[in-house]
Amino acid sequence: MTTPIADLCDEYGDAVRVLDGDFTSYGGVVAFDGPISTVAAFEDNSLVREALAEPGGGRVLVVAGGGSSRCAMVGGNLAEMAAANGWAGVVVDGCVRDVAELAVAPIGIRARGTCPRRSVKQGLGDRDVTVTMAGADLSPGMWLWADGDGMVLAAGPLG
Numbered sequence: 001m002t003t004p005i006a007d008l009c010d011e012y013g014d015a016v017r018v019l020d021g022d023f024t025s026y027g028g029v030v031a032f033d034g035p036i037s038t039v040a041a042f043e044d045n046s047l048v049r050e051a052l053a054e055p056g057g058g059r060v061l062v063v064a065g066g067g068s069s070r071c072a073m074v075g076g077n078l079a080e081m082a083a084a085n086g087w088a089g090v091v092v093d094g095c096v097r098d099v100a101e102l103a104v105a106p107i108g109i110r111a112r113g114t115c116p117r118r119s120v121k122q123g124l125g126d127r128d129v130t131v132t133m134a135g136a137d138l139s140p141g142m143w144l145w146a147d148g149d150g151m152v153l154a155a156g157p158l159g
Helices: 006-013 046-052 076-084 098-102
Strands: 034-041 058-066 073-076 089-096 107-115 131-133 137-139 143-147 151-155
Touching: 006 151, 034 046, 046 058, 046 076, 058 131, 058 143, 076 089, 076 098, 076 143, 089 143, 089 151, 131 143
Parallel strands: 034 058, 058 089, 073 089, 089 107
Antiparallel strands: 034 143, 131 137, 143 151
């Protein structure tokens, strides 16, 4: 990513949507961007693992986890898998764990917080559906940018 998101906001105005909320950067990469893919799952990361096991092609996986703080949806093993498979980033509306491992993983990771407890694995949830989180509707194929200033979303790539 070469353009800071503050500059994207200045240049494109209402064509970009600032995502609300307190998301913390946990990954070894602070600035990332790409088209999004989504998982909607509450306290079950089976579909997150399934998605990150596939070639990422520079995409950003958005995990609509309902903001749960009772378990982690992504940890060190999934972060390494995601990086190895070419994902640009993972954004979790919920928690992550293995913070020391995430900090050195070569991928962008944003989440609401941390929890040492793992999620259940029952295969529940939906993939590549429109999700609502951080004050916005996010659909597969939309574009997300993240850097030290926060995260923004647009219908597609800009410029």
